[in-house]
Amino acid sequence: MWSLSTQARIALTQSHAMQARATVSSPTYGVLTLPLSGGSVEVDATSKVRRTATLQTDPRWWPHSPTDLLSPYGSTCRVDYGIVLPSGDTEWVPLLTGYLDETSRTRPITGSGDLTVKVADPAQRVAEDRLDVPAQTIANAPAVSEIARLVKATLGPQLDVIDETGSSASASVFIIERERWDAVEKLADFLAAEPFFDPLGRLVIRPQPTLSRNPVWTIRTGNRGSLLTAKDKRSREQVYNRVVASGQRTDGVPAVYATATDTTSPAYYGGPFGKKNRFYTSELLTTTAQCQATADALLARTRGVGAQVEIEALVNPALDSGDVLAVLDPETGETRHIIDKLSIPLTPDGTQSITTRSDELPAET
Incomplete structure (x- = not known):
């Protein structure tokens, strides 16, 4: 949860006014705060692109050329939500920093005539940047630094990376055939973590969230x-009460493995729910401890x-x-x-x- 002042927390429990703004930056046009007539921001932890927005704005900003402000050819957008405090001041909460993905309009105009602008967080850019030829990760490099390296190769060295895992573990070398973001997620699974972009467009690598944390x-x-x-x-769909995580070997040596079992929830393993296993295999898992951490994280993701x-x-x-x-x-x-x-x-x-x-x-x- 984004940090709020005490005044903003109080305002959210009472009747209050709000504002919204979208600031668009174009490589050729410059910067403009768009007037918004509607829209929403969607956050979905189950999607590769976690944050998206659909905005309605003035039709006069229709992009007639690829270099215009609202052309989806390099323009970026930040969306903020303003909580109007009892004092009259506005506390702004960032919702999304990403790239314009689509601009559309309907003609002839029969309603408001507003343009619809879609914005996606930087994960979409990384996913689109597929490798020209297969490559491999760097031997003995920490998994966190490999995640950062793969993402910065697309978004640039100036990208802020927030590591909440504190891990210095190195993953085994593996081949990245084409999909850059899939490799990022694979390295994150090795760390029992999840990678995503926060409202400011920073790459965050954090442990999988669980219900053991305090409510915000x-x-x-x-x-x-x-x-x-x-x-x-x-x-019962997508619910598993046991996860078996194992390594992957091609040299004939038995692969290491570990299991994580739900013993406390209403869907506990062997209880009335029954037994439902999920199997996960990765060449990055070379020790029992690594398998256990991954199994625990995957179980936390599917419990509940x-x-x-x-x-x-x-x-x-x-x-x-x-x-x-x-x-x-x-x-x-x-x-x-x-x-x-x-x-x-x-x-x-x-x-x-x-x-x-x-x-x-x-x-x-």
Whole structure:
């Protein structure tokens, strides 16, 4: 969750005004703050490109040439959400820093005539930058530095990289056939981590989020609560209660492996849910400890996926995927949830959609 002042936290629980702005920078045109008439920012931890935005703006900015401001040929965009404080000041929360992906319009104009501009975070640029010929990672280089090297080769040496793993572990050398971002994710899996770009466009490498972390925000029902609706879903799809992670050898030597088993959630291994294994193999896993760390991280990623809650709530623009929410409901009490997806509307009348997962099932009634 983006850090907020005490005044902003209080304002979010009360009636308040908001603002939104999009600042576009073009290599040839310069910098302009676009007037926005609508739009939203989407955050999805299950997607390769975690942050995207759809913006509506004035039709006079239609790009007639590839060098115009809103042409998707190099222009960048930063989207911010403004919380108007009781003092009248505005506290700005960054939502997305990325590249213009598409600009479209409809003719003849029958409605507002607004342009629709789509923005994607830098992961899309990295994914598009596929290797001309196969290459290999650098021997004995820390996995974190290899992730940074692969991404900076696309985005430039000035890119800020935030490593929250603190790991100096080196991965085995492997061949990158074509897909640069796939190699980045593979190295992150080796570290039991996830790579993504934050609202400022910085590359973050952090351990997989789990429900053991403290909640960053509480959503309540009832009077003065921020929870509007909640839709519960229970499914076996994508739920695994044991992960087996193993190395990959071609020299005849038995590969190392380790298992991580769910023994505490309602879907615990061998219980009423049954036994459902997931198998993960990588040539980067050369020790039992590495296999164990990867298995633990993959289990944390799939635990609770079958207990999803879709929440409609008052907007908190500072929330992020991977954050832990506390939901207070008279029917179910307090439950904790990890955010997988959320949207931030850029209009005053919008509400926030949040998709979460939790392995804390409500009591049967």
